Amino acid sequence: MLRLPFLLPALLCLGACATMPPQPSAPVAQAQQRAPVTILVSIDGFRADYLQRGVTPQLAALAANGVEAPMRPSFPTKTFPNHWAIVTGDRPDRNGIVANSMEDASRPDEKFTMASDDPYWWNEAEPIWVTAEKAGVRTATMFWPGSNVPWGGTKASSWPYAITGGTRPSDWAQFNQAISGAQRVNMVLDVLRRPADIRPTFVTLYFDIVDTAGHMYGPDAPETTKALADVDGHIGDLVAGLKAMGQPANLVIVADHGMAASSSERVVALDKVADPANYRLVESGPYATLAAVPGREKALEAALLKPHAHMQCWRKGDIPARFHYGTHRRIPPYLCLGETGWEIQPTAPTKSVSGGSHGWDDRAPEMQALFIANGPAFTPGAKPAPDFANVDVYPLLARLLGIAPRPSDGNPATLSGIVAQ
Numbered sequence: 001m002l003r004l005p006f007l008l009p010a011l012l013c014l015g016a017c018a019t020m021p022p023q024p025s026a027p028v029a030q031a032q033q034r035a036p037v038t039i040l041v042s043i044d045g046f047r048a049d050y051l052q053r054g055v056t057p058q059l060a061a062l063a064a065n066g067v068e069a070p071m072r073p074s075f076p077t078k079t080f081p082n083h084w085a086i087v088t089g090d091r092p093d094r095n096g097i098v099a100n101s102m103e104d105a106s107r108p109d110e111k112f113t114m115a116s117d118d119p120y121w122w123n124e125a126e127p128i129w130v131t132a133e134k135a136g137v138r139t140a141t142m143f144w145p146g147s148n149v150p151w152g153g154t155k156a157s158s159w160p161y162a163i164t165g166g167t168r169p170s171d172w173a174q175f176n177q178a179i180s181g182a183q184r185v186n187m188v189l190d191v192l193r194r195p196a197d198i199r200p201t202f203v204t205l206y207f208d209i210v211d212t213a214g215h216m217y218g219p220d221a222p223e224t225t226k227a228l229a230d231v232d233g234h235i236g237d238l239v240a241g242l243k244a245m246g247q248p249a250n251l252v253i254v255a256d257h258g259m260a261a262s263s264s265e266r267v268v269a270l271d272k273v274a275d276p277a278n279y280r281l282v283e284s285g286p287y288a289t290l291a292a293v294p295g296r297e298k299a300l301e302a303a304l305l306k307p308h309a310h311m312q313c314w315r316k317g318d319i320p321a322r323f324h325y326g327t328h329r330r331i332p333p334y335l336c337l338g339e340t341g342w343e344i345q346p347t348a349p350t351k352s353v354s355g356g357s358h359g360w361d362d363r364a365p366e367m368q369a370l371f372i373a374n375g376p377a378f379t380p381g382a383k384p385a386p387d388f389a390n391v392d393v394y395p396l397l398a399r400l401l402g403i404a405p406r407p408s409d410g411n412p413a414t415l416s417g418i419v420a421q
Contacts (some may be wrong), residue, residue: 023069036248036376037192038400039238040204040393042086042144043231044079045211045358047219047258048368049108055229058236059372060079062251066374067382067418072389073257073369075323075362076287079211080114082256082369082390083145087204088125088396089408091324096124097146098330101283105329116146119153119166122146126406128397129169132202135403140171142187143206147172170200171336181207181234189241202401205229214356219366224259224356250375250400254393260366262286262357264349266342270312274303281346282332286359289332290345304334310342323362324409340364382418389414 051059074085074092078100081092087229092098102112104121106335112121129139130151141147153166171191173179188205213227235253242249270281270288282289292300304313313336318371319326326335338344340360360367377400384392395412398405399419405412 004383028108033118034245034247035201036250037200038108038202038250038252038397039188040087040144040202040239041251041253042083042204042206043210043253043255043370044206045214045257045259046228046231046255046370047214047256047366048370048399049365050210050228051370052217053225053228055225056232058239059253059370062235062239062253062374063372066193066251066372067378067380068372068386069385069388070368070395071254071371072387073362073367074390075325077257077360077362077367079256080145083128084122084125085409086254086256086390086393087127087146087397089391089405090125090205091391091409093325093328093331094125094140094409096121096330097327098325098328099289102330103282103332110124117149118155119149119151119163122149122417123152124276125408127151128401129165129202131398131406132401132403133167133170135401137202137403138198138200139169139187139202140191140200141169141204142173142184142191143175144204144401145175145206152243170198175206175353177208181209181231182237185234185238185241188238189245191248192242192377193245199385201399206210211259211385216355218261218354218356219259220261235408248360248376250346250377251373252397253370253372253374254390254395255369255371256390257358257369259352259356259358260286260341260360260364260369261308261342262341263354264352266310268308268336268342268344269346269348270336270344271347273308273311274300274347278303279334284345285343286340286357288336288337288338290334290336292333292334300334304336310339311344313335313337335341337361340366348397373415378418379420385414 073082080095080100084095084097085091088095100114110193132139150163150166150168151164155161155163188203191200209227210231213224217223278293279302316326316331316333319335336344391410392414394408394410395405396415
């Protein structure tokens with residue numbers, strides 16, 4: 001039996017609590033409204049038809065709900081010339097990065113390599129992040145060839161080789177292959193978590209594992225297929241991370257070139273074609289560039305400029321116009337191009353090797369590159385104009401960023417139809 005003193009408080013509460021006005025709840029934080037960012041992603045060596053292997057569901061979904069088409073690279077189909085073509089809109093013959101390894105007569109004691117960061121080599125074509133920064137658009141590059149270079153600057157000729165002047169992205173990272181794909185994605189997501197005043201509007205992201213696997217094992221190897229699946233997982237992480245923070249993004253996912261199988265059984269030995277005493281070899285591989293030893297031009301031309309199995313050679317000034325290659329001072333006097341899958345080497349190989357390479361004809365099916373565009377700016381299912389080239393990406397990026405592109409080889413009309421009106 002309950003006593004009244006225990007019942008009374010309960011009865012009083014029943015009456016009083018029922019008539020008390022509800023207490024105001026804590027204010028609910030409104031989700032921050034974020035403007036779309038543009039993210040340019042390069043998957044080095046991702047051949048266009050790799051998308052059909054069935055191991056890249058994240059990329060396939062972005063393609064199915066966006067825009068997808070094979071993209072023609074610029075010649076030569078090498079990494080640095082094509083990455084620079086994409087972000088400048090100029091083909092290698094005009095952007096100055098004519099090869100992965102090159103010379104310049106004005107600097108006879110130097111040779112450009114993929115580690116060169118002297119602005120002298122890069123200053124002939126302005127990249128999109130410099131154009132954007134000048135227009136007040138903040139940029140961040142989580143790896144992209146050339147993005148570590150203070151564009152427009154000058155490097156001192158003596159130690160400590162200080163660079164004066166020039167423009168870099170507001171945020172940039174020096175390439176290091178040891179930084180994992182997951183870390184690269186997290187770097188992008190981290191800069192996009194920043195407050196609006198220091199958050200970039202344009203970001204680049206670069207993956208190299210597909211290219212590395214293709215070179216080591218060949219385009220058809222299971223190791224290359226595994227690399228495709230791995231990079232697809234990183235793309236999925238990027239998409240999920242953007243969604244989690246409520247960050248809309250226009251993704252432009254590209255490759256610099258494709259990949260073809262190579263073998264020591266498919267090699268043209270230059271020393272069997274021409275006397276090595278008559279030339280100096282600058283580059284070799286899917287194509288070769290050479291300079292004649294002074295006074296030996298006629299002898300070299302007599303050997304090079306006749307028909308050869310699996311290889312064709314030209315004087316620099318006679319390279320077919322469709323390559324858009326042969327006027328820049330850094331291109332050596334002679335170019336020899338191998339048939340796709342055939343390499344041109346100084347001598348015959350001494351051991352059996354196989355793998356993959358690139359650098360061949362930019363219209364070869366094996367050299368065609370990935371292109372996917374997905375985001376609020378794009379019309380799902382739209383297609384680029386025929387004969388779509390990678391220099392056409394530059395005016396597209398400028399349009400997405402709302403900046404005026406500089407004059408370039410890129411044709412704005414080629415990709416205008418994929419942008420939602």
